Amino acid sequence: MKDYKKLLDNDVKCDCGRVHFVPIKDVDFTFKASNVTDIVKKYISGSELLVVIDYHTDEQINNEILKELEGKGFNLTVVRFTDKKLVPDERAVGAILMHSVRGTDGILAVGSGTINDLARFVGSRMEIPVISIATAPSMDGYAAAGSSLVVKGAKKTLKAVPVTAIYGDVDVIANAPFEMIQAGYGDIIGKKTSLADWALSRVVTGEYWCDDIVKLVEDSTDICIENSKKIAERDIESIKHLIEALVLSGIAMSMADDTRPASGSEHLISHYMVMKNIEKGEMIPSHGITVAFGTLVVSMLYEFLKENEIFKTQDDSRSVIEAVDKYVPTVEQTKEWLEIIGLPVSPEGYGVDEAYLEEMILKAGFIRDRFTIFRYLDKLGILNDAAKYVLAKMF
Ligand SMILES: [Zn+2]
């Protein structure tokens, strides 16, 4: 995936008929704290800098970055979150705003995806550039345009702007808490079912499709899957593939101007689980880990679909199978991927019982206006049967 840089900050005329433009100016994972001044100076004019830092990053790294900037004449305002599991809600946005000074020239977000979401949102409202220093390969939001935030207790994607540039030190990223590596990997395997859903919608609803965007997501996902074992062992080169794949998913969404290329039914399951926990006042489950579970469920739904008699009598059933088969993993494959990274393969491992699983299969597909396997099963009148099939397989 060496040539993705040509997609950045460039009008790319594409065979799909659109001109793709990704507003991110640079992505580089050879970042070292000693380069931070040059990077900041390149994209932020002025010396009033707001630095937002999370709990997960090694203090030594944070301090190196801060020391370097202070030594070069920047006025730093530092917002340091100490929450183990930071909820990106009104309180967190408020905390950043309350600490910011008038005339802030730019934001440096040092941390995982949540910090990035928060900083991008605040940056877009203050109309100032945001530079992201990624420290964990935990989710695919680094290059996204929207910020995934919790508003009045519900998870929402709010319009923000993409970061100006994304940097990271692979040695630091490879040392992130293991749960964040599992989550990032979970988010990536979910791209398989996202693409299957997109392919399904292309056949059934005639939705827009771009071969180049699909290839970008597919290639970056495959290289992570090929290196799963090494990712689990924190091998530096393989972790680089993982963080790149996560950033590329965001770039793909930016190219499509829609989350479609990297978010399908597995993400709806994830959003549903997050929503339910917020409703119950419980800790929000990790995005990538719930996506991993969603991928397992969705692989079963596709398995059910392909063998279903009502489906087989549809005029377009052959074209549907041809379209989705290229992307959708088998249940066995999905389980294998989960096992390699140390994630559970049973619903209990994700805190899901029979009733809850049934509820999410019947409802998750309808929380957002997106055509996925859920809506297709519903259209054929077999969503209930599909839920029964998955329950029988899982319990
Ligand atoms: Zn295109």
Ligand SMILES: [Zn+2]
């Ligand atoms: Zn995701």
